[in-house]
Amino acid sequence: MTVVVSGFEPFDGAVANPSWETAARLAERGEGLVAERVVAVRLPVTFAGAWPVLDAAIREHDPDVVVALGLASGAPGVRLERVAVNVRDARIPDNAGAQPVDVPVVAGAPVGYWSTLPLKASLAAIRAEGVPAGVSSTAGTYVCNDVFYALMHHWGGPGRRAGLVHVPDADVVPIEDQVAAVAAVVRHALLGTPEPVLAGGTES
Numbered sequence: 001m002t003v004v005v006s007g008f009e010p011f012d013g014a015v016a017n018p019s020w021e022t023a024a025r026l027a028e029r030g031e032g033l034v035a036e037r038v039v040a041v042r043l044p045v046t047f048a049g050a051w052p053v054l055d056a057a058i059r060e061h062d063p064d065v066v067v068a069l070g071l072a073s074g075a076p077g078v079r080l081e082r083v084a085v086n087v088r089d090a091r092i093p094d095n096a097g098a099q100p101v102d103v104p105v106v107a108g109a110p111v112g113y114w115s116t117l118p119l120k121a122s123l124a125a126i127r128a129e130g131v132p133a134g135v136s137s138t139a140g141t142y143v144c145n146d147v148f149y150a151l152m153h154h155w156g157g158p159g160r161r162a163g164l165v166h167v168p169d170a171d172v173v174p175i176e177d178q179v180a181a182v183a184a185v186v187r188h189a190l191l192g193t194p195e196p197v198l199a200g201g202t203e204s
């Protein structure tokens with residue numbers, strides 16, 4: 001079995017992006033952590049370029065599980081994203097200067113796609129390791145949501161485990177703990193663990 005884990009280059013003036021550091025470290029230590037081959041892919045923070053890079057890696061490695069990682073700066077913990085929406089609405093320009101507002105990711109395609117990662121099983125496992133985590137019902141409308149939507153639209157489907165996990169800044173959750181959290185997601189995705197009944201929603 002093969003797992004592709006993507007992370008992003010820095011954006012918005014930052015010098016690093018923990019999503020890439022976490023993906024790279026998970027790939028280095030993949031077989032020990034998840035017992036399978038893990039390939040890390042670094043994506044540009046551009047609407048035009050991110051999905052093509054992930055798509056090429058998927059074609060090359062023919063993975064069983066794909067987990068896209070992105071940074072949610074200011075988040076209090078790991079965010080397991082539930083749904084990708086078919087809209088681009090960029091508050092800031094991407095790394096190529098593009099700032100699409102209220103245009104679809106894929107014209108004429110469905111409004112959204114569910115993650116096919118076992119979110120609640122992962123949530124329970126991550127919390128059991130003492131790492132703060134939650135389920136999120138919006139991945140935003142920037143490049144992370146874009147890649148998540150394209151991944152589910154073009155590659156997702158029956159038997160294909162895929163989704164997006166937002167990681168927080170490394171001073172909130174250290175990279176080692178981010179790696180442990182994502183490893184738990186990958187393990188449960190590979191196992192196909194049934195979802196426990198575990199409340200993870202919010203009122204607003």
Ligand code: PCA
Binds near residue numbers: 139
């Ligand atoms: N986070 C941004 C894009 C790249 C990243 O790491 C986002 O959440 O859309």
